[in-house]
Amino acid sequence: MKILLMGNPNVGKSALFSRLTGVDVVCSNYPGTTVGYCTGSVFVEGDKAELIDVPGTYSLTATSPAESVAVDFIPDGDVIVNVVDATNLERNLLLTMQLLARGKPTIIALNMADETKHLGITIDSAALSERLGVPVVETVAVTGAGIKELVEKMPAARIVTHNQETDDERWKRIGRIVGEVQTIVHRHHTIWDRLEEATIQPITGLPIAAAVLFITFSVIVHAGNFIIENILDPFFEGVYGPLIRGLVRGAVPEGIARDILIGTSDDFIESFGLLTTGVYVPLDMVLPFVALFYLCLSMLEDSGYLPRLATLMDNLMHKIGLHGTAIVPQMLGLGCNVPGMLATRILETEKQRFISAVLMAMCIPCLAQNALIMGLLAPRGVEWIAVVYGVLLMVYIATGLMLNKAISGESPEILLEIPPYRRPNPMTLLKKTFVRVRYFITDAVPYVMLGVLIVNVLYFSGILDATASVFGPVMSVLFGLPQEAVFALIIGFLRKDVAVGMLAPLALSSAQLAIACTVLALYFPCVATFTVLLKELGLKETLKALAIMMVMTVLVGSSMKLALL
């Protein structure tokens, strides 16, 4: 048996889904689309049934990819569980009416039944059930209240037959039903309401947004450094390093093989050994920041703050051909460009997706790269970090303005529901963070090690020196960097963090280091991002994107050389 869980966006459908299902949840993309959905199992009267968390939709008129997917699911379903937000009964009932017209056995979960109380709303669910002709169960997905009853009542799901109606007729009928089953006691604005509204008023909202972002990044940086200094560094320096060096020196004779494994230096970054640098960079220097970043991002997501940020940023994003919603993929890209690129699919037009992808690939260094940039530049002084990010920000805005003018096509507008603030559920938060961190460990760590291995192979085979002598002069003429910086650019294609690490032993001046870090961010995406870029944009658009990156790199890098050296 297939049970479809359907409802508007932001009605607590996914929370209900995780309450109903066990551990065997599988999430995937709907075939042929970029819309994700999850399936799990639920036991109804002792029988195992498949439960599908259908993408949220406001109607069955299918005006967006997510809505078309929702519509496509209906013929396969045996039972529909329609999740209705009790605090927005009227709006939610349109979808309910459209679902009932499909002639499938349906049951309604009247969710967030607890939130109606402090909004002064009372709903007579028995009367609602009678008027609609299907069972209605009050649920609170966050606490789990009513979940058991919902499962017990699933077999009672009913088909109702109605005459064909237009949406206009439906709205009229909804108006009558809501008038009968819902009573609203007028309620004065509380301090909470005012605070809530302050976060979307421009005058108060923008400073609050700046504070939220500042606090978020301070927490990530400080907590990350604390973990590294007090837990990871002592472990790597005191335990892992001596242990692995001892083991390798005992087992592998002096020579190339040993140098590839642990290098010649005892410094974790400079050694460039597979088991030293290759393990230290991802697990010590990057992992703590990645985990904290995703934890904070999930918190902003689940609390409902991101749509507010999107609203506040909409105007600025419009100037560069995007709209407020684009802030979400851009922030994701700050963790890793790959999920960020994938998330640009939420934007409506090709123009928006192109601008978004190019700006991200160039000007938003991933967290791994940021960690290394900070690590290398912090000892040289905060002003050098400011130079790198200041230049990247200027390039971001300038490129965005240019692309917006140069590319034809529409930049549609923002239309976004702002859900009320909710306290994030700790379990959901941890689950989400864990999934994202697991992706980093399984996908990024092997690439880092591969990068280190290739650096070694190129180095010992002499290819690296040969390339350096060919392209080296270009580096010094254009960017004022030594020949060896070419190595970093080559490896940067594989892993940007490894590439930044390669700058460490080159004895660069602070200005050279700043130029190299900026050039490394701009010139080309890493291979993982490149692959996604190719998949998302297609060959022609990708070539265009790459051309923009190269031109900007030469322009920006050489200007920095003139200004700083």
Added chain:
Amino acid sequence: MGAMDEPVCLYDIPQGDTVTVEKVGGKRIAERLRAMGIVEGKRLRVISKMALGGPQVIMVGNTRITIGQGMAKKILVRP
């Protein structure tokens, strides 16, 4: 008589005012807006308005919706 009785577009409504939806224009946009509860006859309140042609945030029922300038210009309202 008088300007007060003429429907005006939502975009011109200042922050804090409550109005009634008179007409939602533009077929495709109308479909999306109506599915979100912005229907003829509904009361809605402008709770925030960004500067320099930015979006408005409106409250319809208990839903807050951010809506861009162009769309807000296609919604006719009465006080």
